[in-house]
Amino acid sequence: MTGAGAPRSTPGTGRHAWAALALAAALHAAVDAACGVLLWGAVRDGRLGAEAAWAAFLLYNLLAFAVQPLLGLAVDRGSWARGGAVAGAALTAAGLTAAAAWPQALTPAIAAAGLGNALFHVGGGVLSLRVQPGRATAPGLFVAPGAAGVTAGILAGRAGAPAWPFVTAVALLAAALWLVWPALVRAAPGTRALVAARAPRRPLRLPASPRLGFAVAVALLLLVVALRSFVGLDLVMPWKSDVTLLAMLTGAVVLGKAAGGVAADRFGWRPVACGALLVSAPLLAVGAASPWAGIVGILVFNMTMPVTLAATARLMPGQEGFAFGLTCLALFCGALPVLAGWTPPLGAAALAAACGAAALALWAALAGRSAVRKPSDAARSVHPDERSYA
């Protein structure tokens, strides 16, 4: 159903949108790597002792993840997705530069990097969620390279790598994203809504949904995200000290997130996401002893991520930044007990129980009439402007 006067899709629209997404995904990796270099570089050169490092990492994560809902509200309200993504990347680069140039300014540098990372995530998240409204593929592809960036940043920081390559990469990619974004308008009028990255003027067509159903669906999805975060961070894999295995593990995270969205859109959200959680449980349970089981388990485990993100965004049409931020707040809440050292590593039975609970909650959330319909339904209900570049 297309509204009269709505912009028409043009040949190449999809390609342009996907090109912007690829740029944003590359920038995601660069921003996360820059943060890793900042923090681990400070640990390496002794500016952060053991106690201070623990607290600094906790606080960095607080700024980078927990404040995202607030930034998401602001980005959605002001339609600042493009500006938010680029400003966030610039702030991160500024933080890394400051930490390198003025070692005594480490505290504000970490704060800037954390806040910049949060702002970038929200802006880029909005872009990814609007490239393909109602689908999980694009958000998965946007988020996936972040894990590679984090690992690269940690390794580079530990090795004492200089900051300038990372600052340069972030600056160049951010500039490219800033320049490419408006060019999409000229190249393909159908992408105007993407370029403007703002909500449709009128609400999307929504499923009949009682308020309780909405609240339950949101709560279940965020519970799944928090459980996944807790389990993922609580896993003990001593073999990660081997750089080759660490690289393979990182590749599994990237591949899992990227493939999860594609597979979920192809075969259905519930079977893929819930099945992945159930399949991953036994693999992760033996992952401490067996690197191969652990790597495969992590790959499968991460396939759930794009579905929970896209499903949360489906619940909040036009508020994609807020939805993205909520999932990141849930990530932080799930990680907090582990980051703060409050919980011992899970045993196999507890791990299986946590994965099972998450699968059950996700099944219930996706099954609710309120919320999150299958992608084929979602594609029928999105605003024509958005559908034109899907």
Next chain:
Amino acid sequence: MRSWTRAFAASAAATAASLVLAAAALADAAAPPPGGGHTGLLVLIGCVVVAVAAVSIVALRRLATRRARASALPEESGAETGGRDEPGPEDGSDA
């Protein structure tokens, strides 16, 4: 004041408060108190998380209300069909 304006103002205030708290906590992290321990830091983190969660819950309640209102509109309305009469002034204005 519109609901989203209020939510935005609240989120801006909460963001500012979060940053102040985080800066204080970072300072605490850089110079831990004699005898160690970061109880104050964890309390500050808890405060930030609770503040953000509170603002988020307010925003979610407003979203739920808006959804309920939108789904109650008749089928013929633009809100139900997702269509609109003409491109709005905001289209592409960010370019």
